[in-house]
Amino acid sequence: MYVKKSDFKRRSILDTAYRLFRAQGFDKTSIAEIVGEVGGSKATIYSHFPSKEELFLECMMAAAENYMAGTLKHLGAPCADPGVALQDFGAGFLSFICSPEQLEVRRLRVAEAARSGTGRLFFEKISTLRAHVAAFLSACMAAGTLRADDADVAADHLGALLEAEILEPLLLHVREVSPEAEEIALAVKRAVAAFLRAYAPVANRGDRCEDARDDGASESLWRIPPEGEKESDSASDAVSAGT
Amino acid sequence: MRYPPGPEIQWWLFAGSFQLNCTHQSNPYSMKTKTEAKRLAILKAAADVFREVGFERASMSEIRARIGGSKATLYNYFPSKEKLFFEVMYHAKELELAGITHTLNPDADDLKGEVLHFGQRLLAALYSPDAIAIRRLAIAESRHSNIGKIVFEGATVPIEKQVAEFLRKGMKRGALRAADPKTAAMQLLSLLEAELLQRVLLGIVSSVKPEVLNSAARRAVETFLSGYGRR
Numbered sequence: 001m002y003v004k005k006s007d008f009k010r011r012s013i014l015d016t017a018y019r020l021f022r023a024q025g026f027d028k029t030s031i032a033e034i035v036g037e038v039g040g041s042k043a044t045i046y047s048h049f050p051s052k053e054e055l056f057l058e059c060m061m062a063a064a065e066n067y068m069a070g071t072l073k074h075l076g077a078p079c080a081d082p083g084v085a086l087q088d089f090g091a092g093f094l095s096f097i098c099s100p101e102q103l104e105v106r107r108l109r110v111a112e113a114a115r116s117g118t119g120r121l122f123f124e125k126i127s128t129l130r131a132h133v134a135a136f137l138s139a140c141m142a143a144g145t146l147r148a149d150d151a152d153v154a155a156d157h158l159g160a161l162l163e164a165e166i167l168e169p170l171l172l173h174v175r176e177v178s179p180e181a182e183e184i185a186l187a188v189k190r191a192v193a194a195f196l197r198a199y200a201p202v203a204n205r206g207d208r209c210e211d212a213r214d215d216g217a218s219e220s221l222w223r224i225p226p227e228g229e230k231e232s233d234s235a236s237d238a239v240s241a242g243t
Numbered sequence: 244m245r246y247p248p249g250p251e252i253q254w255w256l257f258a259g260s261f262q263l264n265c266t267h268q269s270n271p272y273s274m275k276t277k278t279e280a281k282r283l284a285i286l287k288a289a290a291d292v293f294r295e296v297g298f299e300r301a302s303m304s305e306i307r308a309r310i311g312g313s314k315a316t317l318y319n320y321f322p323s324k325e326k327l328f329f330e331v332m333y334h335a336k337e338l339e340l341a342g343i344t345h346t347l348n349p350d351a352d353d354l355k356g357e358v359l360h361f362g363q364r365l366l367a368a369l370y371s372p373d374a375i376a377i378r379r380l381a382i383a384e385s386r387h388s389n390i391g392k393i394v395f396e397g398a399t400v401p402i403e404k405q406v407a408e409f410l411r412k413g414m415k416r417g418a419l420r421a422a423d424p425k426t427a428a429m430q431l432l433s434l435l436e437a438e439l440l441q442r443v444l445l446g447i448v449s450s451v452k453p454e455v456l457n458s459a460a461r462r463a464v465e466t467f468l469s470g471y472g473r474r
Contacts, residue, residue: 104386106382107382107383107385107386108383109445110379110382110383110444110445111379111382111383113379113444113445113446117446119444119445119446119447120445120446120447122445123441123442123445123447126441150462153437153438153462156437156438157434157437157462157463157466159437160430160433160434160436160437160440160463161430161433161434163433164426164429164430164432164433164434165426165429168395168399169395171382171385171391172381172382172385172391172392172394172395172399173385173386173391173392174391174392174395174396190426190430191430194430194470194471195470197469197470197471198466198467198469198470199466199469200469
């Protein structure tokens, strides 16, 4: 019985805080104001959320986590054709991030990251979601349905391809109306096609890659410069070097 | 500790836009010149304030105090702090980005080298502290102002068009698989930012080391060309 009551309280704190954060931003919203609307005491809020930053993070990410949990189901197990799973996942992902509410969350997240230092907390959450995608891609690579490569980078590339056509005009309010399912499906189809071509198993691309190296004409066009040390050029260096 | 660290303004950038704006001065007594002089004085004072305390802590009253005159005059020239910051910072950046895109040579023998070089220069420009501040502002303020629209139409669209034109020529001469060049351009630009954009926008990294940036660009270009290579 007690647990239920506590959950209810937590829910109403999150709802109120979400509304206030959206209306007036992080700095201008105080815990006292939230208490004023929800009732109870500051101690109640701090028993649920250790800080205002954590509360802000929970508000902004609660919807994302619920939704992504559903969307990530599509990436349960590597199947013979990763294209099917990626199409389903991509459509869920793109329609979610392009919803008016999530666009607003994204704007607020960016606006407040610089101000309140919540950026790192958000980044950790986003990284967790990305890790699920990377795990699926990694399993596909192991199963031979995708070319073996850095699965984290592949997950970043997949995300970027999915966002490539639609997200920015919406985010910048150049376009006001979120896309319908049909437009999403087409954009995802193009993104997944580009991804699958790029990450196709080497055997499926026999006339390119290794074989193309024998062809003098292609050589100059496709020659890949010698790679640097993998450890020294990973983006995680930037993370430890920053802030 | 200063809270929070504001965007650092790069001085050479401002100097660039300042000189650019000055070139039109002819008759020092005309009304137009006076107005322009006032405008430049505001921009100069604003740039000083932004540099000293950062965008977040800068205030319109501090800027007004430096140039004298009424608040109404200041607001007459620039309706908000955001607009003013944008004016100080954006145009030089827009020119810089256009310069980078214009160097793309569709006839280059080494297509991969060409795309890679472009990608690396683009990321270096996009991930400078002032460009990041502009981008954050464009996203954060897009609901209340037209800054988002200005950035999209002034930077995103022209770059996209130039890249699409470059890819279209590459496809035409058979160096790339035939496809829709516009979609391909959006995909290339998005891939280039795939690894670092969130880190940068969320302030996880304050500046990106050139080698990190270059290798992220290299991985993006390799992925792109694996997808758009000729079969």
